[in-house]
Amino acid sequence: MASVLISDVKKAFGAVYVIHGVDIDIGDGEFVVLVGPSGCGKSTLLRMIAGLENITVGEIRIGNRVVNHVPPKERDIAMVFQNYALYPHMTVAANMGFSLKLRGAPKEEIDSRVRRAAEILGLTPYLDRYPRQLSGGQRQRVAMGRAIVRDPQVFLFDEPLSNLDAKLRVAMRTEIKELHQRLRTTTIYVTHDQIEAMTMADKIVVMHDGIVEQIGAPLDLYDRPANLFVAGFIGSPAMNFIKGRVTTDGAAAFEGPNGVRLPLATAPASSDGRPAVYGIRPEHFTIADDGVEVEIVVVEPTGSETQVFASLGGEEIVAVFRERHPFKPGDRIRLKPNPTLVHLFDETTGKRLNA
Amino acid sequence: MADIALDHKAGTLAARAAAAWERLKVNRNWLGFWFMLPAMAFLILFLAYPLGLGIWISFTDARIGRAGEFIGLENYQWLTDDSIFWLSVFNTLLYTAVASVFKFAIGLYLALLLNKNLPFKAILRALVLIPFIVPTVLSALAFWWIFDAQFSIVSWALRQLGVIEQNINFLGDANWARFCVIFANIWRGVPFVAITLLAGLQTVQPSLYEAATIDGATRWQMFRYITYPLLTPIIAVVMTFSVLFTFTDFQLIWAMTRGGPVNATHLMATLSYQRAIIGGYLGEGAAISSAMIPFLLTAIMISWFGLQRRKWQHGEAHD
Numbered sequence: 057m058a059s060v061l062i063s064d065v066k067k068a069f070g071a072v073y074v075i076h077g078v079d080i081d082i083g084d085g086e087f088v089v090l091v092g093p094s095g096c097g098k099s100t101l102l103r104m105i106a107g108l109e110n111i112t113v114g115e116i117r118i119g120n121r122v123v124n125h126v127p128p129k130e131r132d133i134a135m136v137f138q139n140y141a142l143y144p145h146m147t148v149a150a151n152m153g154f155s156l157k158l159r160g161a162p163k164e165e166i167d168s169r170v171r172r173a174a175e176i177l178g179l180t181p182y183l184d185r186y187p188r189q190l191s192g193g194q195r196q197r198v199a200m201g202r203a204i205v206r207d208p209q210v211f212l213f214d215e216p217l218s219n220l221d222a223k224l225r226v227a228m229r230t231e232i233k234e235l236h237q238r239l240r241t242t243t244i245y246v247t248h249d250q251i252e253a254m255t256m257a258d259k260i261v262v263m264h265d266g267i268v269e270q271i272g273a274p275l276d277l278y279d280r281p282a283n284l285f286v287a288g289f290i291g292s293p294a295m296n297f298i299k300g301r302v303t304t305d306g307a308a309a310f311e312g313p314n315g316v317r318l319p320l321a322t323a324p325a326s327s328d329g330r331p332a333v334y335g336i337r338p339e340h341f342t343i344a345d346d347g348v349e350v351e352i353v354v355v356e357p358t359g360s361e362t363q364v365f366a367s368l369g370g371e372e373i374v375a376v377f378r379e380r381h382p383f384k385p386g387d388r389i390r391l392k393p394n395p396t397l398v399h400l401f402d403e404t405t406g407k408r409l410n411a
Numbered sequence: 412m413a414d415i416a417l418d419h420k421a422g423t424l425a426a427r428a429a430a431a432w433e434r435l436k437v438n439r440n441w442l443g444f445w446f447m448l449p450a451m452a453f454l455i456l457f458l459a460y461p462l463g464l465g466i467w468i469s470f471t472d473a474r475i476g477r478a479g480e481f482i483g484l485e486n487y488q489w490l491t492d493d494s495i496f497w498l499s500v501f502n503t504l505l506y507t508a509v510a511s512v513f514k515f516a517i518g519l520y521l522a523l524l525l526n527k528n529l530p531f532k533a534i535l536r537a538l539v540l541i542p543f544i545v546p547t548v549l550s551a552l553a554f555w556w557i558f559d560a561q562f563s564i565v566s567w568a569l570r571q572l573g574v575i576e577q578n579i580n581f582l583g584d585a586n587w588a589r590f591c592v593i594f595a596n597i598w599r600g601v602p603f604v605a606i607t608l609l610a611g612l613q614t615v616q617p618s619l620y621e622a623a624t625i626d627g628a629t630r631w632q633m634f635r636y637i638t639y640p641l642l643t644p645i646i647a648v649v650m651t652f653s654v655l656f657t658f659t660d661f662q663l664i665w666a667m668t669r670g671g672p673v674n675a676t677h678l679m680a681t682l683s684y685q686r687a688i689i690g691g692y693l694g695e696g697a698a699i700s701s702a703m704i705p706f707l708l709t710a711i712m713i714s715w716f717g718l719q720r721r722k723w724q725h726g727e728a729h730d
Contacts (some may be wrong), residue, residue, distance in 0.1 A: 108621050129627030141618035145640045145723040154636070155626035186723040202626075 058119035058132075058209040058242055059084045060105065065114035067100055067266075074100055075266045077114070082259075085240045087233075091253035092263035092289070098246045099214055101263070105244060106135050106212050118209060134203030135212040139219060140195045142187040142202075149174075149183040152201045173204040176235070193224045200235070211236075213245040217252065229255055250290050254278070262286050280399075284406035287335050287399055293363060296373040298334040299403060302327040310334045310400075316348055316369035319395040324409040327400070332409060335399035338363065341375040347392030355383050366391070466704075469697035479694050486698035495674050496699060499682040503706075505589065506678060507657045510596045514653055515646075517597065518604025523638075525605065526612045536609070543602035551666030554595040558582050558667075585675035588668055592676050595663055600656070604649055611645035612638065643717075644724070651714035655707060679703050 060082040067075040075097040082088045090098040103109040105116055107128035116123050123131050134155075142151050150157075152173060153166040174180045177197045187195055196216060203211055213232070217225045233256050236243050247253055253260050254274045262269040262277065262285070269289075270282040281287035287295045300312040308323035310332070318334055341347075350366035350373065357363075357380070364375045364383060368391070375391055383389065400409040435441050469486055473479025490496045525536055542550065557564055558581035566578040581587045615638060623633050661680040664670060670677035670685060677685075679699055687696020 106625060108624065128625045133625065135622070135625050137618050137622060139616065139618055141616065141622035143619060143622075143637060154623075158627045158632055188723065202622075206626075 059086075059117075060210060060242060060244065061115075061117040062101070062105070063115045063117075065101070065104065065116060066112050067097070067104060067109065068112045073112075073266065078263075078266075078268050080261055080268065080271065082242060082244065085242055087236050087243045087245065087256060087258045088261060089245045089247060089253040089257035089259075090261045090263060091247055091250055092269075094248055095265075096263040097266040098248075098263050102135075102212055102214055102244060102246045105210070106133055107131050132209040133212055134206045134208040134210075135214065136196075136199045136203055136216045138215040140187075140199040140216075142195060142198055144187050147184050147186055148179060148190070148198050148201075151187070151198055152205045154202070155206050169205050169207075170201075173201045176204060176238070177201050192220050193228060196220060196228055197231075200232070204235075204239070209242065211241050211243040213243065215247055216245075217247070217249075225252075232256065251292060254290065260290075262289060264289075280408070281335075282408050284333060284335075284401045287401065287408075291337055293338045293374045293376065295335045295337050295399070297401075298336075298368065298371055298373070299331070300334060301329055301331050302400070304328045310398075312369050313371055314369040318348060318393055318398075320398060320400075321395040322410070324400060324411070327409055331403040333401040333403050333406075335401060336373075336393040337397065338374045338376040340394045340397040341377075341391045342394065343377075343381075343389060344392040345390060347390035349388055350391050352383050352385055352387045352389065354385060465697050466701050468693055469701040471694050473693040473697075475688075475691040475693060482694070486694050487702070489695065490698055490702065495677070496682065496702075498674055499670075499677040499679050499699070500702075502589070502676060503658060503678045503680075503703075506593055506596065506660070506676075507654060510593050510600065510657050511650065511654050513593075513597045514600040514604050514657075515650060517601050518649075519608055519646075521601065521605035522608035522612055523634075525609050536606070539605055540602045542599050543606075547599065547662040548666050550599060551595065551663045554591065554598075555582070555667045558591045582668055583672050585672060588672055588676050592664055592667055595667065596657060596660060599663065600653060604653055607649040608642065608645065611642050615641050647714055647717040651710065651717075654710050658707060658710065659703065 060080075062078055062080040062082075065075060065078045066073060078097075078101060080088070090101060092098050100109060104111050105118075107123065107126065111124050118131055118133070143154065146154065149170050153170045156166045156169065170183070171180070174183055177200060179194070179197055179201055182190060182194060182198075187198065190198065196219075199216065216232070217228055220228060229252060232245075236256075245252075245256060257274055259271065260274055260277055261271050264285050270277060270286045272280075277286060277290050281290060281295075284297070288297070298310075298312045298316075298318065300310055300316075300318075302320065302323050303309050303311050304323045304327075308320040310318040310320050312318055312334065318336075348368060350368045352364055352366045353372065354365040355362065356365070360378070362377050362380060362383075364377065364381075366373055366375065366389070373391075398410070401407065402409055468479065470481055470483060471479030472482050472485070521539060525532070525539065529535060556562065560578060560580050560583055563578060563581060565581070566575070569575045570578070579587060581591050619637055619641075620633055623637055628636065659680055660678060661684065664676055664678055664681045665684070668676045670681045674682075679702065683696045683699035685696075686699060687693050690696070
């Protein structure tokens with residue numbers, strides 16, 4: 057096991073920079089998720105850690121060693137690919153033992169290590185099968201088995217669950233997390249799915265357009281997003297954003313579109329009159345008589361909760377309720393945002409304004 | 412009592428026949444048979460009939476302008492004592508074996524080369540196909556000129572370099588002639604092998620090589636453990652075709668040497684043509700041709716077993 061230190065790493069393809077200076081400090085045994093929309097550079101960064109891409113500028117350390125010019129096989133890492141990249145002409149056992157075979161390990165050692173990994177992953181009955189004969193989830197497990205067998209310093213996962221159906225994805229998510237809790241190997245996991253990131257990570261790195269937007273524990277990112285991008289990316293349904301400005305005549309409040317007034321606990325310093333964005337998560341609305349009147353557009357019950365899309369001063373917002381309400385489109389209700397859970401962002405820079 | 416029983420029996424038989432016909436009318440296989448007939452007719456007319464006719468002629472003493480009579484295996488008996496025939500068998504086997512081995516090796520090498528990220532990749536790939544596109548007779552004429560006894564550019568170049576003092580009699584010396592026709596055949600056959608194998612190489616997922624890189628494979632190990640095994644099905648197909656084409660080659664030889672010098676480059680196909688069409692002994696020529704069948708069948712059988720889907724290709728894909 058080892059820590060991974062990424063310092064001011066940049067990546068250019070030709071003249072185009074796709075990663076513009078990234079610093080990430082990954083502790084020993086940590087489970088770090090790189091998350092962001094497609095094209096944000098998260099997979100490229102992972103491939104640079106793996107050694108499949110050159111590092112244009114900057115430095116990557118695994119343990120105490122700078123690995124910029126160390127070939128992949130000497131970095132002591134294992135990678136799970138999105139399409140699993142299982143060797144189709146080799147059995148499950150041969151797939152898992154391939155790296156050991158290349159290293160010239162004795163046959164008994166390969167056998168015992170493959171068996172142990174197969175036991176951990178419940179693959180023992182399938183050791184003699186070929187990848188074609190396995191289901192998606194089993195293939196996924198073989199790919200992980202191939203990584204485990206090597207007992208590497210760092211596990212790298214490149215969107216490993218995207219090819220699975222929704223139900224299996226949830227199951228494998230738990231399995232990977234359990235595996236990490238059991239093996240405690242430093243893990244870097246790339247995904248575009250913020251729910252995967254929230255549920256699995258010790259630490260989330262939110263990336264966007266080749267830069268790191270925010271690094272932090274899942275709930276920290278959820279509770280205190282540093283900017284508009286993170287606020288909009290983390291959480292589902294996404295946070296509501298309402299443009300307007302802060303007013304401090306009388307009690308602090310936020311003036312939204314068409315003169316809608318939204319509550320604020322405190323106004324951030326020197327924010328009076330400044331154009332700002334008022335962010336409130338869908339689950340932080342309550343129905344109250346002193347709330348703001350909205351008109352319901354669509355009601356989406358999911359069973360465990362109900363999502364209500366409504367028009368607030370002409371802007372569409374979404375609210376989520378755990379309890380059931382007999383709402384119909386066209387109904388007018390009064391919604392009140394919880395003022396202590398409001399996020400305020402600068403409209404131009406997108407930076408968080410309130411503490 | 413007995414009459415009634417018989418009547419009853421006849422009745423059931425008729426009923427059964429009618430029922431069978433009813434069943435046949437809705438039988439999908441029976442219907443399928445009728446749909447298959449036109450294709451079958453074409454195959455019989457254009458493939459089975461000429462083949463059958465050729466084999467039949469080999470059992471007769473037919474000559475040009477005279478229908479033959481059945482003479483059994485006499486033509487074949489005649490051939491077993493014919494040293495020229497055996498020479499042509501030897502030539503054909505040598506020609507096929509040497510040319511196929513080189514075509515495979517060079518073709519595979521070219522395919523691996525062309526599969527890399529080279530500048531002007533598309534143009535290079537197109538260039539490789541040129542020997543395949545040029546009509547065989549044309550390229551054969553070119554080689555005939557290149558290997559000409561008097562005007563050969565190879566001899567000229569070697570003389571200028573001071574390597575030799577006299578022109579090499581390329582097509583006049585038995586072994587040189589064999590070398591020349593094999594060389595021309597390799598030149599012509601490599602593109603087919605190279606392009607087909609290139610197509611095969613491109614079906615290998617790049618992520619497999621990345622996985623292998625991380626697993627610690629060297630370039631040779633990647634070829635040995637990943638590229639080659641994944642390519643075996645397509646190698647089997649392309650080499651079967653290559654062997655069949657080479658074994659039955661006619662044009663190249665006929666245009667370059669006509670089997671000479673002193674039959675040194677006669678293949679079974681050219682000898683058969685010479686005996687049957689030039690010499691007029693249709694029966695004997697047909698027998699030489701028919702004698703190729705066991706060889707070709709052997710090659711097909713080998714590839715049949717080689718081509719059988721490997722175990723790793725079996726099973727359902729759960730995609």
